[in-house]
Amino acid sequence: MARLPSLRGLQAFDAVARSGTLAAAAETLAITPSAVSHRIRGLEEDLGVRLLDRRPKGLALTETGRRYWASVEQAFAVLETATDDIRGPDLSRPLTVSLTSEMGILWLMPRFSRFRAAHPDIDIALLNTYRVVDLAAGEADMALRYGYGDWPGTIAEPLLHYAVMPVCAPSVMATIEGLSVREAFDRATTIMSPDGDWDDWFSGAGLPGYEPPRRISFLDYAMGFAAALSGEGILLGYSGYIDDRVASGDLIKPFDLEVTVPKRYHIVYPEGGLSDPRARAFRDWLISERDRDATLPSGG
Secondary structure, eight states: OOOOOOOOHHHHHHHHHHSSSHHHHHHHHTSOHHHHHHHHHHHHHTTSSSSEEEEETTTEOHHHHHHHHHHHHHHHHHHHHHHHHHHHOOTTTEEEEEEEIIIIIIIIIIHHHHHHHHOOTTOEEEEEOOOOOOOOSSSSSSSEEESSOOOEEEEEEEEOOEEEEEEEEEHHHHHHHHOOHHHHHHHHHHHEEEEEHHHHHHTTTTTTTOOSSSSEEEESSSHHHHHHHTTSSSEEEEEHHHHHHHHHHHHHHHOOOOOOOSSSEEEEEEEEEEGGGHHHHHHHHHHHHHHHHHHHHOOO
């Protein structure tokens, strides 16, 4: 059997390859930069090859180092997975769920008290971001994502499937009432969000490729929702988000057309993610909330 190099040397090499600097690697390993350098030199001497180029501006992997790190990284990943399988999930920290602000504010929070009542022993940390976090790297345990469900390396279960339609405050409605779709959008401000679902609605309204001349854009849909309530323009409303505000009269549907978009919200988790009983409990509760609300399409 071939003699394996020092595990400490491999850990130091992996840490430097990931971070690119001795200082960052030292912080990761909780040792000094000189100790990191010493361990890597020992690994290079043991292997009889140079793994890193030491340059004035920092360190760089040699070609041999790049090839070797690919195998080292894979080996550590296998060890981490095997260790996690033995130890089980870390129940000492909260279950971290990544989601967008509108999903949290407009759908999850009005229901969240029911989860806490049913599972008072489960702590959940909600990570509000529009970035697709790396679940495999442990940036979150689960995610609630809007899209087509095609995120590599994950399991994506459909949760919510929305119909969309324009909505606006009564003050905006007073300026566009009786106008055709094109006339209304030529006159009013259109509140844009990054999802691109306006294109589907305009196509359904017989205006494919239409570009509203007056617009205001928000990366955060919840801010666009607040802008619509304040009378700033016409928002593309999602059935699960706007129903209460339409029922109360705070928002009005200026047109009857509703369009079902192909994208939907999904419960997303890495393979094996439901081995954590907290993740399974939260996933099951999300599905039960979807099913108990008769006003929402099933999304299945």
